[in-house]
Amino acid sequence: MGVSIIDGKALAAATKAEAAEKVAALKAQGVSPCLAVILVGENPASQVYVRGKINDCVQCGIESRSINLPADTTQETLLAEVKKLAEDPAVHGILVQLPLPAQIDEKAVIDAIPPEKDVDGFSPINVGRMQIGEPCYLPCTPAGCIRMIESTGTDIAGKNAVVIGRSNIVGKPAALLLLAKNATVTICHSKTKNLQEVCAAADILVAAVGREGFVTGDMVKPGAVVIDVGINRGADGKLHGDVDFAAASEKAGYITPVPGGVGPMTRAMLMLNTVEAAARQSGKTV
Numbered sequence: 001m002g003v004s005i006i007d008g009k010a011l012a013a014a015t016k017a018e019a020a021e022k023v024a025a026l027k028a029q030g031v032s033p034c035l036a037v038i039l040v041g042e043n044p045a046s047q048v049y050v051r052g053k054i055n056d057c058v059q060c061g062i063e064s065r066s067i068n069l070p071a072d073t074t075q076e077t078l079l080a081e082v083k084k085l086a087e088d089p090a091v092h093g094i095l096v097q098l099p100l101p102a103q104i105d106e107k108a109v110i111d112a113i114p115p116e117k118d119v120d121g122f123s124p125i126n127v128g129r130m131q132i133g134e135p136c137y138l139p140c141t142p143a144g145c146i147r148m149i150e151s152t153g154t155d156i157a158g159k160n161a162v163v164i165g166r167s168n169i170v171g172k173p174a175a176l177l178l179l180a181k182n183a184t185v186t187i188c189h190s191k192t193k194n195l196q197e198v199c200a201a202a203d204i205l206v207a208a209v210g211r212e213g214f215v216t217g218d219m220v221k222p223g224a225v226v227i228d229v230g231i232n233r234g235a236d237g238k239l240h241g242d243v244d245f246a247a248a249s250e251k252a253g254y255i256t257p258v259p260g261g262v263g264p265m266t267r268a269m270l271m272l273n274t275v276e277a278a279a280r281q282s283g284k285t286v
Contacts, residue, residue: 003249006148006256008229012264015147016060019271022286023061026278033278034063035093035119035270036085040078040104041071046097052093052267053129060271064093075104082112092278093119095270116281119273122169130176134200137273142174144265145227146181152254154204154225157182162199164188164242165208170229174206195219207242217247226255229262 035057039050050066057064067081078096085091094117110118115125121139129136148154161183165171171187179185183204183273188195195281199205199219207215208229220226230242241258249255256262278284 003252004152004254005070006151006254006261008148008256008261008264011148011151012268015265015268016271019060019062019268019275022272022279023277025286026282026284027061029282031282031284032090032142033061033062033093033275034065034091035095035274036065036067036091038067038069038078038081038096039083039095040069040073040097041101043099051096051227053270056267056271057274062271063272068265071101071154073101073104075108078104078109079112082109086112086114086117089281091117092281093117093159093274095263117277119270119277121173121273127168128175129194133180137277138177138269139169139173140269140273141170141179141229141262141266144227144262144269145174146177147269148214148227148256148262148265149225152225154254156204159183159203160186160201161206162186163201163208164195164199165206165210165229167180167208170208171209174208174229178204178206198222209242211242212240213242213244215243215248217244217251220248220251222251223253224251227254227262228256228258231258231263 037050037053039266052175054064054066093214094113110122113123115123115131118126126136150175161178163171163175163285166187166189175185188198196219200221202221202224204225206227210230212232212234228241228243232240234240239259
């Protein structure tokens with residue numbers, strides 16, 4: 001039996017349809033969900049990401065506010081903009097597109113976003129709540145990864161799950177969410193010994209290391225679910241994942257493509273977080 005491709009675009013479309021239903025239910029109760037996106041500077045990749053998020057909002061019926069600031073914006077100016085949005089009851093979610101220019105302290109900006117409007121799930125309070133299993137906004141990429149795994153019909157409980165990468169944005173939260181689903185979780189990183197052996201024993205393998213083709217075929221257990229979070233621009237000018245797709249596909253049971261895998265799901269989960277933020281702040285249920 002050949003490998004099954006996990007279609008991130010189709011799954012994202014279904015997730016956004018779910019968000020749109022909830023938006024309609026909130027609007028029927030007099031609440032119009034609103035996401036504010038701040039972009040500092042003119043980083044081309046960031047501009048593409050922001051445009052994508054605005055388009056997603058349109059598809060889901062979510063109001064969006066796009067605030068574009070010049071690259072030489074001071075930290076004080078940006079923090080004042082965040083404060084304005086934080087105090088505006090009509091805005092339910094605030095997202096500051098990263099990376100920020102060198103003169104701005106990213107941590108200070110993330111800390112300034114109120115936890116109830118932190119739809120990226122990056123604030124220390126939301127991270128702490130996730131750690132201890134309290135209700136919170138989950139980081140969009142790891143939450144999307146879990147949905148993709150579950151879409152295959154795989155029962156995560158009891159499975160050996162390996163996460164390659166320990167970033168605060170993907171690796172660590174992905175491991176926590178897998179643990180919350182009762183997987184037996186191993187986090188691998190640059191200092192891990194016997195990496196190939198560890199990965200080859202994984203029923204679920206999440207690659208979030210940021211190196212093109214890092215996961216080779218001999219690191220994949222036959223029948224494993226392989227989630228490729230990496231987005232790397234190759235020498236050929238095309239986007240490539242952290243997984244050698246062709247080699248891994250010969251062994252895996254399920255695999256995500258790059259592009260068209262985790263990326264669309266990340267944005268779809270942001271829409272769900274925004275709707276949830278609007279519901280919580282208005283005291284409504286959807």
